[in-house]
Amino acid sequence: MRFENENTFRKLLRSNRESIFHKKYDDAIEVIKSQFGRKYALLIDGKHVSSVRSFEHTSPLDTRIVLGYFPKGNLKHVNRAISSAFKAFENWRKADYQKRIKIFASAVEIIVARKFELSAWITFESGTDLKLYRISTRQLTL
Numbered sequence: 001m002r003f004e005n006e007n008t009f010r011k012l013l014r015s016n017r018e019s020i021f022h023k024k025y026d027d028a029i030e031v032i033k034s035q036f037g038r039k040y041a042l043l044i045d046g047k048h049v050s051s052v053r054s055f056e057h058t059s060p061l062d063t064r065i066v067l068g069y070f071p072k073g074n075l076k077h078v079n080r081a082i083s084s085a086f087k088a089f090e091n092w093r094k095a096d097y098q099k100r101i102k103i104f105a106s107a108v109e110i111i112v113a114r115k116f117e118l119s120a121w122i123t124f125e126s127g128t129d130l131k132l133y134r135i136s137t138r139q140l141t142l
Contacts, residue, residue, distance in 0.1 A: 024116045025116050025119065025120065027116070028116035028117045028119065028120040029120045031120070032117060032120045032121055035068075036065060036066060036068070037066045037067075037069070038068050038069070039054070039068070039069045040068055040069065040071065041071060042071050042073055042077055042081075044077060044080050044081045044084055045087075046084075049071075049077065049080075050071065051071030051072055051073055051074070051077065053071070053072040054069045054070060054071050054072060055069070055070055056068075056069055057069070057070055059125070059127060060127025061123070061124055061127040061128070065124065067124060067125065
């Protein structure tokens with residue numbers, strides 16, 4: 001399995017179809033906007049775990065935009081997460097390299113398929129101006 005950069009922006013630019021890039025990014029922004037204000041749970045040992053306390057996370061781009069509500073974990077949550085991580089690592093270190101490669105290849109496929117959505121989230125998470133972020137996303141896809 002050999003990695004090849006898909007050259008998304010460069011290919012679209014060369015073929016005079018830059019507008020496709022912008023449309024995909026704009027569509028991704030609309031997708032994530034529909035998820036603003038969602039409530040999230042902790043994920044410990046592959047299970048969703050609730051917490052009594054939570055906090056609101058807003059975008060530095062516009063603090064009126066609530067990106068989500070996230071649980072505040074406690075010491076019990078931390079200890080469970082650490083214990084789970086140690087168990088998971090034992091399984092990971094025993095896995096042969098071919099299985100690990102397959103896991104990473106699957107992760108790459110998911111990231112590539114959702115790259116515009118992930119870029120849109122990063123825009124709102126970091127507070128980057130949308131025009132500036134379009135430039136950054138272009139660079140990632142050159």
